[in-house]
Amino acid sequence: xxxxxxxxxxxxxxxxxxxxxxxxxxxxxxxxxxxxxxxxxxxxxxxxxxxxxxxxxxxxxxxxxxxxxxxxxxxxxxxxxxxx
Amino acid sequence: xxxxxxxxxxxxxxxxxxxxxxxxxxxxxxxxxxxxxxxxxxxxxxxxxxxxxxxxxxxxxxxxxxxxxxxxxxxxxxxxxxxxxxxxxxxxxxxxxxxxxxxxxxxxxxxxxxxxxxxxxxxxxxxxxxxxxxxxxxxxxxxxxxxxxxxxxxxxxxxxxxxxxxxxxxxxxxxxxxxxxxxxxxxxxxxxxxxxxxxxxxxxxxxxxxxxxxxxxxxxxxxxxxxxxxxxxxxxxxxxxxxxxxxxxxxxxxxxxxxxxxxxxxxxxxxxxxxxxxxxxxxxxxxxxxxxxxxxxxxxxxxxxxxxxxxxxxxxxxxxxxxxxxxxxxxxxxxxxxxxxxxxxxxxxxxxxxxxxxxxxxxxxxxxxxxxxxxxxxxxxxxxxxxxxxxxxxxxxxxxxxxxxxxxxxxxxxxxxxxxxxxxxxxxxxxxxxxxxxxxxxxxxxxxxxxxxxxxxxxxxxxxxxxxxxxxxxxxxxxxxxxxxxxxxxxxxxxxxxxxxxxxxxxxxxxxxxxxxxxxxxxxxxxxxxxxxxxxxxxxxxxxxxxxxxxxxxxxxxxxx
Numbered sequence: 001x002x003x004x005x006x007x008x009x010x011x012x013x014x015x016x017x018x019x020x021x022x023x024x025x026x027x028x029x030x031x032x033x034x035x036x037x038x039x040x041x042x043x044x045x046x047x048x049x050x051x052x053x054x055x056x057x058x059x060x061x062x063x064x065x066x067x068x069x070x071x072x073x074x075x076x077x078x079x080x081x082x083x084x
Numbered sequence: 085x086x087x088x089x090x091x092x093x094x095x096x097x098x099x100x101x102x103x104x105x106x107x108x109x110x111x112x113x114x115x116x117x118x119x120x121x122x123x124x125x126x127x128x129x130x131x132x133x134x135x136x137x138x139x140x141x142x143x144x145x146x147x148x149x150x151x152x153x154x155x156x157x158x159x160x161x162x163x164x165x166x167x168x169x170x171x172x173x174x175x176x177x178x179x180x181x182x183x184x185x186x187x188x189x190x191x192x193x194x195x196x197x198x199x200x201x202x203x204x205x206x207x208x209x210x211x212x213x214x215x216x217x218x219x220x221x222x223x224x225x226x227x228x229x230x231x232x233x234x235x236x237x238x239x240x241x242x243x244x245x246x247x248x249x250x251x252x253x254x255x256x257x258x259x260x261x262x263x264x265x266x267x268x269x270x271x272x273x274x275x276x277x278x279x280x281x282x283x284x285x286x287x288x289x290x291x292x293x294x295x296x297x298x299x300x301x302x303x304x305x306x307x308x309x310x311x312x313x314x315x316x317x318x319x320x321x322x323x324x325x326x327x328x329x330x331x332x333x334x335x336x337x338x339x340x341x342x343x344x345x346x347x348x349x350x351x352x353x354x355x356x357x358x359x360x361x362x363x364x365x366x367x368x369x370x371x372x373x374x375x376x377x378x379x380x381x382x383x384x385x386x387x388x389x390x391x392x393x394x395x396x397x398x399x400x401x402x403x404x405x406x407x408x409x410x411x412x413x414x415x416x417x418x419x420x421x422x423x424x425x426x427x428x429x430x431x432x433x434x435x436x437x438x439x440x441x442x443x444x445x446x447x448x449x450x451x452x453x454x455x456x457x458x459x460x461x462x463x464x465x466x467x468x469x470x471x472x473x474x475x476x477x478x479x480x481x482x483x484x485x486x487x488x489x490x491x492x493x494x495x496x497x498x499x500x501x502x503x504x505x506x507x508x509x510x511x512x513x514x515x516x517x518x519x520x521x522x523x524x525x526x527x528x529x530x531x532x533x534x535x536x537x538x539x540x541x542x543x544x545x546x547x548x549x550x551x552x553x554x555x556x557x558x559x560x561x562x563x564x565x566x567x568x569x570x571x572x573x574x575x576x577x578x579x580x581x582x583x584x585x586x587x588x589x590x591x592x593x594x595x596x597x598x599x600x601x602x603x604x605x606x607x608x609x610x611x612x613x614x615x616x617x618x619x620x621x622x623x624x625x626x627x628x629x630x631x632x633x634x635x636x637x638x639x640x641x642x643x644x645x
Contacts, residue, residue: 033534048542056550
């Protein structure tokens, strides 16, 4: 039985290609729009692209760092609360 | 005029009470009709004071309308309608009545012109929402509802203490803009912030809301936190502290949602994140920022309810909440998945959705004030929203892997509710002028400029790239992340048990000592007065007569001396 067309490896490859094309297209589009930037940094080419990527990478790394200290099994509160 | 005689909040509350006694189609008709009537009443009510009275010598204004209160009362009434449509098939007989009391109290709080009326509705909301959680009927929901109530009663006490101080200080209970110049105003702010999900007590929200039923959390997501946004908008606009509080909430919500495995807890953390944007806007305090905060509250209620309706439909159909158990549901629940994705795009402020036209006003205000660091933080947070809610939620629930689950779409009323709210998300993103016309200040903002759209698309699409590139780091495990509720769920009980054990030991030591001393006294008394004791013996009559004679003789002798 073949699975849903959306999860076939060939479709996923094509979606990655499409996604990368869209990414390239949005960055190129920057050349064609008038800037109404408030700050100098916003005028650096591809600001949204690199800033968005870096921001997300940093957030994920911070989250993993916090998880080292505060992660617990999801049954953590079960035993002491079923008593009360 | 009927619109000033009939209070929309009280109407919804009365309807909630009536719903408790009704069944069948009459109940459905009332549950859908009354919120529609309330929407009409809110829109028809003229600006100004409709009801006025005095209580304890104070001016009480239970029904006052201005642009700000109308906006919030309107979205609360819309939410009551959408939530009721979604919840029509809820078997719990308590949930919908409780949700209506809760929704009506939220409308009442926004239409309150004085702090005492506000306080009454504030507490009624706490009770109504607690009953919504409770009516899920499970043991964890009961315990969560008790913790929830405790936190909100604490918030209520802070608020009441602040209101009392404010009235004592100014002699007026009018709900006006306040500055942080007295302990009373700090207390009022603290009471407001508890309900907003601000630190340090923000954990009440992800702790309690996800324990509600599949329909209950849809209601819960809308009213408590957004009423808090409303009162902050009215009471504390431009308070700089709120910028910091809001930014903390924004990043706290993202990071905890990234680590979360329960789909509805992801969305709960994301409520804190979104309210953080609004609180930051209130802290900035310019007209643009306040408009942005108010508009964002309006659009947020719709897309967050939509997200929770889709999550609720999944929970309804599969009985599962954890990302690790879900996945691949797009095959048999395409409509639910599509509506969930629309909500996810709207919360991420994708162009052509409602989030884009509201949230960008807050960033714009930061830019207009030349607050570079704040503007950068908000841009990073926008990317983070797409990461933790915009992609993470639909990806793990509807795609990810094939969980083998093949649930069917939810019943018609639930599908209609989702379609209605999805249409609102897209409609407000394209046709935003009616929303801008309702905002507290005149809005000349133009959301769709070429550069703004391109930068936003870059931010979002590249955060999507980051998600898929770093996916191995984001795979879900059967874990939770400790939050501040740990203090009252784990640490405080251990502390109390420790103090109890210590007190027990101390008491037994004290008892040992005192029993020693008391025991000796008791033995002495027993020796003389106990059975066979010298002073407890019965004496003969002759003996008694002799002793009386001896006493009299002694008296005689003493008399003559």
